[in-house]
Amino acid sequence: MRVVVFLVTWCFSFPSILTEINIYNTDLGDIHYTGEIGHEPLKYTPLSTQDQLASEKAADVMDFIQLIPKIDPLELAMLPPIGIDVPYLFLKGKVFLKNFVMSGVKQFELRKMELRMINLRSDVNINLPLISIAGDFYLQAYLTFVPLYLKCHISADLHNVNVVATTGGKKIRSPNTGEVVLQVNSIHVAVDIQNVKVNITDVETNAPEEETGPIVMQLFSNSRRNSESRTFDKILGIGLGIVNQELLNIPFEVFEQYLTTDTYK
Numbered sequence: 001m002r003v004v005v006f007l008v009t010w011c012f013s014f015p016s017i018l019t020e021i022n023i024y025n026t027d028l029g030d031i032h033y034t035g036e037i038g039h040e041p042l043k044y045t046p047l048s049t050q051d052q053l054a055s056e057k058a059a060d061v062m063d064f065i066q067l068i069p070k071i072d073p074l075e076l077a078m079l080p081p082i083g084i085d086v087p088y089l090f091l092k093g094k095v096f097l098k099n100f101v102m103s104g105v106k107q108f109e110l111r112k113m114e115l116r117m118i119n120l121r122s123d124v125n126i127n128l129p130l131i132s133i134a135g136d137f138y139l140q141a142y143l144t145f146v147p148l149y150l151k152c153h154i155s156a157d158l159h160n161v162n163v164v165a166t167t168g169g170k171k172i173r174s175p176n177t178g179e180v181v182l183q184v185n186s187i188h189v190a191v192d193i194q195n196v197k198v199n200i201t202d203v204e205t206n207a208p209e210e211e212t213g214p215i216v217m218q219l220f221s222n223s224r225r226n227s228e229s230r231t232f233d234k235i236l237g238i239g240l241g242i243v244n245q246e247l248l249n250i251p252f253e254v255f256e257q258y259l260t261t262d263t264y265k
């Protein structure tokens with residue numbers, strides 16, 4: 001992730017002044033991520049009548065989400081740690097966030113929602129004008145076998161976040177309940193953020209002063225791209241795992257009935 005790479009870089013670039021300044025503002029500009037897991041199911045056309053009905057129903061559910069109070073602001077005591085491994089820098093470790101708060105999710109605009117019930121494909125396009133996040137960031141790693149520690153408070157504004165996602169699903173028999181359930185077995189996602197502004201405060205670190213220039217340059221070289229998208233794929237994988245665990249307990253019939261019963265008539 002660019003934010004993580006940025007923090008590591010920053011921590012190496014200015015170790016001596018880190019603990020003296022109390023706020024650091026930066027503008028990361030626009031950010032684009034793509035990630036994928038599994039094979040994308042066929043986008044057959046035209047949509048069947050049942051598909052159209054299911055798509056409308058799903059869009060209604062999305063509208064309904066805006067009414068749930070607990071998701072905005074979303075507060076989590078801790079997010080699962082993410083492993084980082086940049087072999088050419090001998091950098092290995094983990095990052096995690098505590099006291100995470102995210103707001104602005106409710107203000108989303110649903111630009112597209114298409115469900116294909118035959119091969120369980122979904123296509124979604126969501127736009128979020130402003131997402132604000134804050135949390136305590138921790139980095140614990142080894143750099144060429146020297147322990148590296150960084151802790152700071154981050155607050156960030158993400159302007160104009162656009163998410164385009166395609167998922168594929170399959171039905172399996174749940175080991176928990178023995179019923180037929182849905183599992184999401186593929187996801188293709190593109191995230192575009194127009195502008196990201198970050199404030200960093202309360203920095204604590206043990207970054208060694210002599211580790212500077214060359215590492216910074218390497219982090220921003222082309223090879224960074226691969227490790228960045230791998231990190232994004234890892235996050236996707238974690239998210240997908242959580243969703244599939246939940247889905248194991250909901251019979252597919254429940255979705256099917258809800259999505260294909262025309263309650264407007």
Ligand SMILES: *[C@@H]1O[C@H](CO)[C@@H](O)[C@H](O)[C@H]1NC(C)=O
Binds near residue numbers: 025156157198
């Ligand atoms: C960053 O700090 C400035 C004050 O220095 C404040 O005006 C701005 O809203 C803050 N931005 C974020 C994203 O926290």
